[in-house]
Amino acid sequence: MRLPGRLSAAIDVLTDVETRKRPVSEALKAWGLNNRFAGAGDRAAIGNLVYDALRRRASHAALMGSDSPRALVLAVAIRDWNEDPAALSDSFAADSHAPEPLTADELARVVGQLPDDTAPHILADVPEWIAPSIERAFGDNWIAEGQDMAGRPSLDLRTNILKASRDRVVKSLDRFHPRLTSISPVGVTMPAGARDARTPNVTTDEGYLKGWFEVQDQGSQIVAALGNAQPGEQVLDLCAGAGGKTLALAAAMGNKGQIFAYDSDRNRLAPIYDRLKRNGARNVQVRAPHPGALDDLAGKMDRVVIDAPCTGTGTWRRRPDTKWKLSPELLAQRTAEQAAILVEGARYLKPGGTLVYITCSILPEENDDQIVAFLKNHPDFTSLPPAELWQAAFGAAIHPDVETAQSGIALTPRLTGTDGFYFNALRRAS
Numbered sequence: 001m002r003l004p005g006r007l008s009a010a011i012d013v014l015t016d017v018e019t020r021k022r023p024v025s026e027a028l029k030a031w032g033l034n035n036r037f038a039g040a041g042d043r044a045a046i047g048n049l050v051y052d053a054l055r056r057r058a059s060h061a062a063l064m065g066s067d068s069p070r071a072l073v074l075a076v077a078i079r080d081w082n083e084d085p086a087a088l089s090d091s092f093a094a095d096s097h098a099p100e101p102l103t104a105d106e107l108a109r110v111v112g113q114l115p116d117d118t119a120p121h122i123l124a125d126v127p128e129w130i131a132p133s134i135e136r137a138f139g140d141n142w143i144a145e146g147q148d149m150a151g152r153p154s155l156d157l158r159t160n161i162l163k164a165s166r167d168r169v170v171k172s173l174d175r176f177h178p179r180l181t182s183i184s185p186v187g188v189t190m191p192a193g194a195r196d197a198r199t200p201n202v203t204t205d206e207g208y209l210k211g212w213f214e215v216q217d218q219g220s221q222i223v224a225a226l227g228n229a230q231p232g233e234q235v236l237d238l239c240a241g242a243g244g245k246t247l248a249l250a251a252a253m254g255n256k257g258q259i260f261a262y263d264s265d266r267n268r269l270a271p272i273y274d275r276l277k278r279n280g281a282r283n284v285q286v287r288a289p290h291p292g293a294l295d296d297l298a299g300k301m302d303r304v305v306i307d308a309p310c311t312g313t314g315t316w317r318r319r320p321d322t323k324w325k326l327s328p329e330l331l332a333q334r335t336a337e338q339a340a341i342l343v344e345g346a347r348y349l350k351p352g353g354t355l356v357y358i359t360c361s362i363l364p365e366e367n368d369d370q371i372v373a374f375l376k377n378h379p380d381f382t383s384l385p386p387a388e389l390w391q392a393a394f395g396a397a398i399h400p401d402v403e404t405a406q407s408g409i410a411l412t413p414r415l416t417g418t419d420g421f422y423f424n425a426l427r428r429a430s
């Protein structure tokens, strides 16, 4: 397919997403099944167009004076993919699979600039109602933070040090030109390409099948490392999901001690069994959810890790559709769950133990605010100093801007080149 046909397909996919309220991944898959002539390169390009349209939906729509799928996709082609507007329009006329040529109004708008009085949430490409929260989190830098959250993410891998060295992983993926991550000592990264670049399919690599590495954003690797789980400890991973953090903790502990991996959702937990086997993680006991599943652990854990259910605002680069679906109701639901899980997690700690709280959110309501509320009712807990945790994990001084008011650590695409994550470690008095 040539670019005009790909643009047309992206408009169809976005229309499908909007009219049928479908997740983007589902709409892209359906398009591929209905258009089997399209190759992997076409599907990747169409996916990039759709995701780019959603990443900068607000500013594309403001510039074009419309948020229709056509307006958004044309804006991506010209603003993000640097196509020449007149040449693009001419190429439409010569291609039977192309969208209609650009109108005079579209041509004039797409080469213009956003006016000086453009609302800040449009410049930041975030929903208007959530802008005050993002401003509270980042102060004067909040628009720049929003803009970086509208970029493309890198593909990051975590070396499974139980089975391989980072050098070995780099060598096995040589053909994708991997680089070392900037902070995580076990990470490997492949920067996002431009335009129609395809994301490397690393999960068919023999190194992946042998358990040498896992796909894991560097931010997720960093918070797992800050958790500071030590060989021989008793650790409860209370929201283990498919086990991304569990596997990182097992490797950090050198398979020594015991991790109890639990999740209240059986379906989310299901993939963990295969992943543990592939990774050679032998110190993990999976506890399936049933009443009283964790009762025997009360008061006994050295460390309880809460990778809390959250709005996922830190992952907007990867799932930009969720940015526009976020609602005050969903945020309220997540914050209520987080408050309850923090109290629940504290129950399993022994005196002197550490409660590790993690979210993949950038919103203070889910981060520092939760810590303030928890500490108010749990005066026997104190936050551990971020600079010391960072030094212990990475042997380097912490970037000053990642420290939050409540001794938390907030990672972002702009500050650390990672997804957005929040971390806070709370020590219980002995």
Ligand SMILES: C[S@@+](CC[C@H](N)C(=O)[O-])C[C@H]1O[C@@H](n2cnc3c(N)ncnc32)[C@H](O)[C@@H]1O
Pocket: 238, 239, 240, 241, 242, 243, 244, 245, 246, 262, 263, 264, 265, 268, 307, 308, 309, 310, 337, 341
């Ligand atoms: C952010 S995800 C965990 C991701 C996972 N730790 C990883 O690294 O791949 C949050 C998880 O919390 C689980 N969850 C939600 N409420 C819970 C609760 N009350 N107790 C335990 N798990 C819960 C969800 O099912 C979800 O799998």
